[in-house]
Amino acid sequence: MAEISQADIERAIKTTCATVLRNEHYFADLDGLAGDGDFGTSLATGFRQIEKEWDEIPKTDIGAMLLKISMIVSKHVGGSSGPIWGTGFMKAAMLTRGKSEIALQDLAQMLGSAIEGIQARGGAQLGDKTLLDALIPVHEKLTAQAAGGDKAAALKDAAEAADNAVDETRHLVAHRGRASQVGERSANTPDPGIVAIATILQDWCKDCGVERTPTAPEVVKATA
Amino acid sequence: MAEISQADIERAIKTTCATVLRNEHYFADLDGLAGDGDFGTSLATGFRQIEKEWDEIPKTDIGAMLLKISMIVSKHVGGSSGPIWGTGFMKAAMLTRGKSEIALQDLAQMLGSAIEGIQARGGAQLGDKTLLDALIPVHEKLTAQAAGGDKAAALKDAAEAADNAVDETRHLVAHRGRASQVGERSANTPDPGIVAIATILQDWCKDCGVERTPTAPEVVKATA
């Protein structure tokens, strides 16, 4: 019962495609506030391609699937998002080679490995106002819930952590990505990467029947 | 008494300098309506230079003086106005070589020769909406008055002819100069060259104590 199947992961990816494509312009607008406005398009280009190649993506095991997704992202996504999301999927893929079912604990480890990869790739730390500021607390929650094995509770906690990260980082000055180039001007605008993570998790909640009401206004808007 | 002295010509030139410099921007604005807006500056550049070099301009005879003025114009005035005004002064100079006094008849001939020169240079005909549309009727009036020898009457007639030309040509389409390149769009705007001639003659009237009230609104404005 605490196992996560290949089909669960597939559904999560498909839900993510929908989230990202629905918010293509909204995420771009958010990036435009302090960054260069390409985040929405960059991400949508990648997930649109994932949808397009869906039937050819290997479903033999979770690792093969995630590896292919990582390759699609590397091929089609430019800007900082290409290397960041490509690295994340790649790291997650490496831990799930040959597996078609994983435990909640495995999921937490995959995310931990993705976080490490993204940090090595882009040098960002907690508090630099990047999507790591959402991923790191999400990882903590998943790890905490792993022993109990309650998938719904874990998802709810994770979504809440990311949701909170949007509001908690709003005042920060960005130190990475294009938004870092405007210095102080990036304070008081939400980071689009954090909003994207929170929105994706919120959509996963809905999809899995986990009841949760989003709190950060941008997530409310993106899930509406 | 009907003789025109070297000093008279000198005064007329100096008055013209004042007319042109006072109207630098206004003539430019008029050229901007259908042309390229450089007429006021081009003309002012030339007459400003005439003022500047005034003391070095030979005063030995009218011809030498006008030749030097023609040379100053050729050196400093660009656009169509350089060749047109330069040619006009050159032709007038050639008829007055060695003379320090001329008759009204000579003045009419000088203008006639200037008109011929300008026509040969730029190919414009009466009705093409250029300053020739002022100069040609002015020449007729001068010729008609030459026999009588009344300088004041001749000047008054000349100023009236140029003044009328402004209004009479307003509706025409320009066939020469930059204004000709806008075709129909040049109709219903006054030609700046015609306005300049009329304004100069009106200022000469004032300077010579000839009473006359300008009629064309642009001339009223330029002499105000």
Next chain:
Amino acid sequence: MKKFVNDPAQFVPEFMHGIALANPDLLSYTPEFQMIVRKSGPDNAKVSVVQGSGSGHEPAHVMAVGPGMLTGACQGAVFAAPAVDSCYETIKACASDAGVLVLVNNYQGDRMAWDMATEMAVAEGINARQFWINDDVAVKDSLYTVGRRGVAGNFFVMKCCGAAADAGQSLDEVEAIAKKVNDNVRTMGVALTSCIPPAKGTPIFDIGDDEMEVGVGIHGEPGRRREKIKSADEITAELFEAVAQDIPFNSGDRVAIMVNGLGGTPITELYVIYAKAHELAEKAGYQVVRNYVGEYCTSLEMAGASLTILRLDAELEKLLDAPAETAARIF
């Protein structure tokens, strides 16, 4: 007015000073006549080729002076013909026993100034002649005006005449080349925005946010029509049609295609136009054997472009390939 200028009245002498400073071994600059001549001066064994016109079209005119191109050139104020004396002094500074060919873009002010200057030079015993360039198909010739305008096709006339002159061809021969190029080159332009001459301080014409001027002149003269802006491919097709039908060019012709930026359009957009023009030329059966994409004849910072087609033959191809060195350069 968003420009790098000091005193707007000194804009032309200041930029000419900059060009001269940047090319000390190539050019000499005479501020009095706004004139730039090859440092090496004229060569009595070779025809000199000169030109001059209003400023604002750079690299046209003074930036085209140098071995393989012009012998000398002078500038007027922005968009105004040079003073007669500038033209005269330029001919004099370039006087050569082999003769002087004056290439004049066909505008009334320029023609009158160079007419006078050439007459003066000839009267002094200089063997000088004029040739008028008029490649713009936008405006129809007319008895009442000075005729078609000279625009970006000017580059090819200068390049071929400069190469022929430097190869030692006679004045008659160089003039014949000018005529051959002019007879075989056609251009039409389109403006998306206006431009601001520094001394004027305001745009030379107004244009709506969604409008373009098809057939615009290089001083902002109105063209064939004002219309709503279209896609790059549609605009290119319209320019191509107008240019190609004019001579007309024929299937099998060897041609050069030039996509010239009017000053404010990025080179990438010019390549989008080039791609379509190339395709249309191939469809029409032309062999595109040379191409020129970039700025050759501009209108200050105007956003816009012109399309030029030149029919080639072995002689012109050789002249185009000859080396040339001017202030317009990359390396």
Next chain:
Amino acid sequence: MKKFVNDPAQFVPEFMHGIALANPDLLSYTPEFQMIVRKSGPDNAKVSVVQGSGSGHEPAHVMAVGPGMLTGACQGAVFAAPAVDSCYETIKACASDAGVLVLVNNYQGDRMAWDMATEMAVAEGINARQFWINDDVAVKDSLYTVGRRGVAGNFFVMKCCGAAADAGQSLDEVEAIAKKVNDNVRTMGVALTSCIPPAKGTPIFDIGDDEMEVGVGIHGEPGRRREKIKSADEITAELFEAVAQDIPFNSGDRVAIMVNGLGGTPITELYVIYAKAHELAEKAGYQVVRNYVGEYCTSLEMAGASLTILRLDAELEKLLDAPAETAARIF
């Protein structure tokens, strides 16, 4: 949006197609990876030099491919780093026994993409290394950001490395040249207007009618300060001061000066800036032995300019003088 575009999403592939069509003998274009490589391909006896970055800076990157410059380059969307695969495929297409030097302008997106691509290439046995260019003095380095930006000085790194590689120098030697150029080159820019990426359709930043952004980045990043527009001489003096004091340059130095247009500024205005920069350099005792005035690294149609000073020595002068042939050309 006053631009020559068709489908804005296809803008980059369309202009790359145009560049390839216009240079059939020089370049090969691979649409799948938005990649352009020398037609002749890599030479195993020579180091390959590659680069790639966001579009909108042309002629930088793909228009710098050709003998004497880059071996290959790839483009991202306008102002966005290329996809990792594009970078990887470009390294692969340029793989040479003598090695591959990847010149990366120092932006986080570009660095991450080329880091991954270089790691992948090295894992496959390709002898590839990266070098980061960061000549912009406007923004101070900081522990928290990726550091100074690479801007127009990039041209000199590409030119010198390209010449050294084609002269047969080793990967270590070519990398040492990159370092020497980067250590001796400094740039600062100023923007008078914003610009509009085709796919965005709106300006990347807002700026008042009488304002300029001093120290602007080539993607419109804010610089040192926003202030009222000044005279060309005052602006030049400010740029000069910032650039000259940074290394600092010293009296007696032999230098190259570059005045680079950001896309929408006419070349004449760049020469007004050059005249002042040249005067200031002479006053400071530098010997100005090379100059580059024109567009080398742009931001679409942005009106603005940057000033670059490069300290030279006999080695760099020779490398700058070596012939090169790219899609950016006049004749």
